[in-house]
Amino acid sequence: MLLEIKDLHASINGKPILKGVNLHVNRGEIHAIMGPNGNGKSTLASVIAGKEMFKVDGGQINYKGKNLFDLNVEERACEGIFLGFQYPVEIPGVSITSFMRAAVNQQRKYKGLDPMDTFAFMKYMEEKQALVGMTDKLANRSVNEGFSGGEKKKNEIFQMAMLQPELAILDETDSGLDIDALRIVAGGVNKLANKDNAVVVITHYQRLLDYIVPDFVHVLADGKIVKTGTKELAKELEVKGYDWLKDHITDK
Amino acid sequence: MQNTKDMLQQWAASAKSRIPTGRGMFAQHISLWKELAANDFLQRKTPLSGNGLPQEFRCDIKDLDTHRVSVCNGFVAGQAGRNLLFPDKDAALGNAPCVCRLQDLSPAERERLQAFFQAEEAEPESGKIRLTADFAKPGRGADTLQFVRLNRELAPETLVVYLPAGCHLDKPLQIVNLCLGNEPLFLQPHYLMLLEKGASLSLVHCTDSHPQADILANALTEIHLQAEARLEYIQMQNVGDRCKIFHHIQANLQAGAHLNLHRMTLNGGITQNNTEINLLEPKAHAEVFGLYLQDREQKTDNQVKINHVAPQTYSRELFKGVMDDSAQAYFKGHVFVSPQAQQTEAYQSCRNLLVSPKAQAYAKPYLEIYADDVQCNHGVTVGQLDEDALFYMRCRGISAESARRLLMRAYADEILKEIGVEELRLWLTSLVKKRFSGQLQACQDCILSCTGGEC
Structure with a gap:
């Protein structure tokens, strides 16, 4: 198993956000996590990436058989965890090229590999x-500075x-994208997904899932995964809305 | 004639009453008066010669082809009487560019040159009530005048840089200023630069010491740019933590002259960069950039006074600092626009990055405008590294320390990219990179480590 989350509790400034999340992800799978705003989807992503502002109050995350909490943010990245940001950060003065060069080479160093030389790197x-x-012009600009929503994503x-x-x-990743940008972004993800890696997409809308077809759909509500299904679940949600699910849970 | 020792005693005695006494945020924390009044000041030696100085130093700037002149403890290295650009020629202010000692010029030439730098007006006496009419004059600080006088009285030699009308030097000029010595010294490096009509020059001026040197310097650079002359002047300092360098640069610009001045403080215990620019005729254009990278207990003070006294003059100031550990930075900018200086453009900006909780930065922008048709703005900021950007970078596998360095370098780049000569820009960029990664020590990457002498 690639990622195993057991009964994860997390809070921010004393306010509980995650209240017992369980999730299993295997290599070769695509998972979608859906759910209403403010119910912990982004918190879950941030906790996995290691953002310090969230406090883990309980539970475990095992990643490739290791306790994820033993690794700091950059070590998690070097171990192969990638967080695609909802709001990518602007870094004035650092070009995409030098940013990626630093990232690729530090990850290589972590794995005991020599840094890529300039020529190989540019080709890659x-x-x-x-x-x-992505045009060369964009690649030479400062990271995300003045980028449109689509360019950032x-x-x-x-x-x-780059980081595989x-x-x-x-x-x-689909927020703020027009339909053309959505196609490009989803097309990129589909090309990168393979039997050795796993993708977890967090989204509000069924729309993205027309392009990235998930193996599993989870609904995260009130800090827990309340329902898991196949891609059909997403379609049902689109028609009936999250309120339907709330009633559904209450009924249970 | 008074001997040096008596003069120093007089300066030390008068300094005691002149130490700035102001309190609070914008008090003058760094002042040469303090140093002159210090108990151990009179124990400092003033070197009597540049003896023991090699005729020329080899400076290890990769890919940088320059004309090189060295100054050591205020003395100019090189054969007496010669033009140091072309050692087979005599020093003269003729049709050829000339770098030489002031003392090696003929009396008539000396007089001609000095005439450019002597039009001084004393500040109204302090204590006297000043009228608006007094304020509307582009005065200079009374202290500055005193330190200029001190330098001129005591400077053992003066390095002259002269370019005749229309002359463009084939490659940049590099002045290597060394502070050497095993005992505490008080130095007065002095430079006079005259660019005649339409002449242009790129100049890089580095001041270095060995890491343990204990130097107090009152350096003075005086510049006169005739009409349409262009000077790019990169003044860079990389000295040990016991060095206290006060360096005043003053420049007079005639019609359409361009000055690009860069004040780079890479290392030093106490650094005061004083800059005064007089835009005397229409379309004179000055840009002043500053970069100060300080850590440990280092202190830096940048003071910039720009006097717009003619119409259609332009000035821009951009200073940026990165302060680590317990370092302190002060910036005081003063743009003066006289009633005659209509259609002036003046921009003043100072930005500081504090990367440690104990670092401090104080910035005081100031515009004094007596003309009504002008475009001016000013702004200062003091901030910290962007935590979101750090997290973003770490999420890509970049270590926290590397991410910090990358952000700091990016911050400094805004200043570095303004350097026109590419080789100089690349060289300074690499020095800044080393400075941030802790690899740059005073003495490294320059002359001293190559001569194998004192160091």
Whole structure:
């Protein structure tokens, strides 16, 4: 098993957000986590990535058989966890090229590999740029600075392609995208997903799942995964809304 | 004639009453008067010669092809009487560019040169009530005048940089200023630069010491740019933590002259960069950039006074600092726009990054405008590294320390990219990179480590 989350509780400033999340992800799977706003979807992603502002109050996360909480943020990344940000951060003065170079080479160092030389790196980068249609002009600009919503999300998928994670968590990668950008981003994810890695997409809408077809759909509500199903569940949710689910749970 | 020792005693005695006494945020924390009044000041030696100084130093700047001149403890290295750009020629202010000692010029030439730098007006006496009319004059600080006088009285030699009309030097000029010595010293490096009409020059001026040197310096650079002359002047300092360097640069610009001044403080115990620019004729154009990277207990003070006294003049100031550990930075900018200086453009900005909880930065922007048709703005900020950006970078596998360094370098880049000569820009960029990664020590990457002498 790649990722195993057991009874995870987490809070921010004393306010509980996650209240007992259980989730199993195997290599080769695509999972979708859906659910209403403010119910812990992004918190779950942040806790997996290691954001310090969230306090883990209980439970376990095992990743590749290791206790994830023993690793700091950068070690988790080097172990193959990738978080695609809902709101990618602007870094004025740092070009995408130098940012990715630092990231790729530090991850290589972690794995005991030599850094890539300039020529090999540029070639590698060119290849991955093509995947999301990123121009050289954009690649030479400061990370996310002045990017449109679509460019920022493309940049996230480009970084995912560069770093080849084993577990990619994409936090609302579809938000703020028009339909063309959505196709490009989803197309990128589909090309990167394979039998050796896993993708977890966090989304509000069924729309993204027309392009990235999940093996499992989970509904996260009030800090717990309240329902798990196949892609049909997403369609049902789209028609009936989350309120239906609330009633459904209460009935149970 | 008074001997040096008597003069120093007089300066030390008068300094005691001149130490700035102000309190609070914008008090003058760094002042040469304090140093002159210090108990151990009179124990400092003033070198009598540049003896023991190699004729030339080899400076290890990769891919950087420059004309190089060295100054050691205020003395100019090189053969007496010669033009140091072309050692087979005599020093002269003729048709050829010339770098030489002031003392090596003929009396008539000396007089001609010095005439450019002597038009001084004393500040109204302090204590006297000043009228608006007094304020509306582009005065200079009374202290600055005193330190200029101190330097001129005591400077053992003066390095002259002269470019005749229309002259463009084929490659940048590099002045290597060394502070050497095993005992505490008080130094007065002095430079005079005259660029005649339409001449242009790129100049890099580095001050270095060995890491343990105990130096107090009152350095003075005086610049005169005639009409349409262009000077790019990169003043860079990388000295040990016991060095206290006060360096005043003053420049007069005639019509359409351009000055790009960079004040780079990479290392030093106490650094005061004083800058005064007089835009005397229409379309004179000055840009002043500053970068100070300080840590440990280092202190830096940048003071910039720009006097717009003619119409259609332009000035821009951009200073940025990164302060770590318990370092302290002060910035005081003062743009003066006289009633005649219509259609002036003046921009002033100072930004500071504090990367440790104990670091401090104080910035005081100031515009004094007596003309009504002008475009001016000012702004200062003091901030911290962006935590979201750090997390984002760490999420990609970049260590926290590397992420911090990357952000700091990016912050400094905004200043570095303004350097026009590419080789100089790349060289300084690499020095800044080393500075942030803790690999840059005073003495490294420059002359001293190559001569194998004192160091």
